[in-house]
Amino acid sequence: MATSANSQDFSLTGLRALVTGGGSGIGKAIADAMKHAGARVVVCDVNDSTKPNYVCDVSKSSDVTAMFAAIERDLGGLDILVNNVGVPGPTTTSACE
Numbered sequence: 296m297a298t299s300a301n302s303q304d305f306s307l308t309g310l311r312a313l314v315t316g317g318g319s320g321i322g323k324a325i326a327d328a329m330k331h332a333g334a335r336v337v338v339c340d341v342n343d344s345t346k347p348n349y350v351c352d353v354s355k356s357s358d359v360t361a362m363f364a365a366i367e368r369d370l371g372g373l374d375i376l377v378n379n380v381g382v383p384g385p386t387t388t389s390a391c392e
């Protein structure tokens with residue numbers, strides 16, 4: 296059975312969304328699609344040259360805290376968070392014998 300998706304199938308009208316790493320790549324594509332569906336979308340990125348709404352390194356807790364304070368001030372909160380950025384690192388804190 297064939298299926299299709301368009302803006303009538305999927306509405307985010309009135310919702311506030313943040314996409315991390317939304318300055319380029321997959322994150323930008325997600326942000327653009329969510330805007331197309333009617334959301335008020337802001338993006339953060341560590342790379343200032345991508346012209347994000349918020350410059351933030353999501354691996355730094357101080358950056359993240361400051362960004363969410365700014366978002367609270369600017370938007371009054373969020374309805375959707377897309378954690379697009381993957382930060383490589385340890386996947387466990389316990390060791391197996």
Ligand SMILES: NC(=O)c1ccc[n+]([C@@H]2O[C@H](COP(=O)([O-])OP(=O)(O)OC[C@H]3O[C@@H](n4cnc5c(N)ncnc54)[C@H](O)[C@@H]3O)[C@@H](O)[C@H]2O)c1
Pocket residue numbers: 315316317318319320321322339340341342345351352353354379380381382
């Ligand atoms: N493309 C793939 O095939 C693939 C596969 C598996 C996982 N991923 C993960 O999906 C995510 C998006 O992939 P992509 O191909 O769009 O990557 P990309 O490198 O093209 O874009 C990622 C964006 O995130 C920003 N970014 C990177 N580190 C950041 C940080 N610490 N804080 C804030 N912003 C940061 C970059 O400046 C860039 O604008 C990445 O985290 C990647 O690890 C991608």
